[in-house]
Amino acid sequence: MRRVIPALGVGIGWRPEIDLTIERLPGVDFVEVLAENVPPREVPESLRLLARRGVPVVAHAVSLSLGGAERPDPARVAHLAAVACGVSAPLVSEHVAFTRAGGLDAGHLLPVPHTWDALEVLAANVREAQDRLPVPLAMENIAALLRWPDAELTEGQFLAELVERTGCWLLVDVANLHAGARNLGTDVGAFLDALPLERVAYVHVAGGVERGGVYHDSHAHPVPPPVLDVLAQLCRRVRPPGVLLERDDAYPSDAELSGELAAIRAVLDRP
């Protein structure tokens, strides 16, 4: 799993609603597709077009629940592997989160306790998934609104240990990190300092909104300056192979999306 991650550049999350926009937007070096929504044998034409142009397509999963107590569902892992093959993905990614427990489905990514128990289970699940995936796996920090009591490690230490135990890569979501700082008091500098930054495969950037004193990582609003500032803090430590903008709703004009990509590139290219 210690394969090299290629230089990815600046990218955007591919969504069917903005497929034509993405095809004609200048400066899209790579894209990412939500693996659960792609039938492996019927990859959307737009993605095949991008792939033919040499634009790397990363497969991003949300439902493996690798932070859950159960072992990973082989069918879900197999689906991610098939999508990765179908789009010739250089790597795939999932979240440090659980989505199912006790017969219920959260329909969303929930935080895991930062304990040695949870780390052991997560690492075992990640290794099991890695064994069945054709390409490297990067694990992403999520935007949590709550934290578990009795943490034994900080979030940064938890991720560093996960990398140590599994050899996985990291997908650092700077918007989620900002949300953690704003909502839970996560220390951004300490978080970044704890990570093995040479293992960062790429970065997520997204917009959000503050409501009732809580920052919501909506993916439906412009990227606020504090999120770009967290990106800058990361880039001062390491130049990540890729940075990707996620937009999932309330899609703005092509010009506005282009502007957001340019703002990201400006941070990345800052000396």
Add this chain to the structure above:
Amino acid sequence: MTGEARQRLAAAQAELLAALVAGAPAPAGFDRERVRTEAEALLAKRRRTVERLRPDLADSLGQRFAPLFDGWATPRPRRDGAGGRDDAGGRDDAEAFDAWLVTEGHRQNRRHSWFQRRR
């Protein structure tokens, strides 16, 4: 050893998830306000997914959509097992909510009346 860790984690995660989506009390040690905020965010996401899949329902119900959906969804947490697409659970929700609206008389069965008009 991982087996024991899995068991402990399973119990803790099940307790938190029940508090977040099934109205159970917040587990010991958690900030209750935060648990409530997360529970509301999960419900809002569930509602938005149905709204996106069935904009006609939201349109026809107008202001009543959110309270009716929340009232329907709260005692009906999503069960594990929808699988597939990331909005598979949302599709199940949309279908069941629509059927409930008709049964409860909040909405006429439009498909039927459209068919009758065309006759």
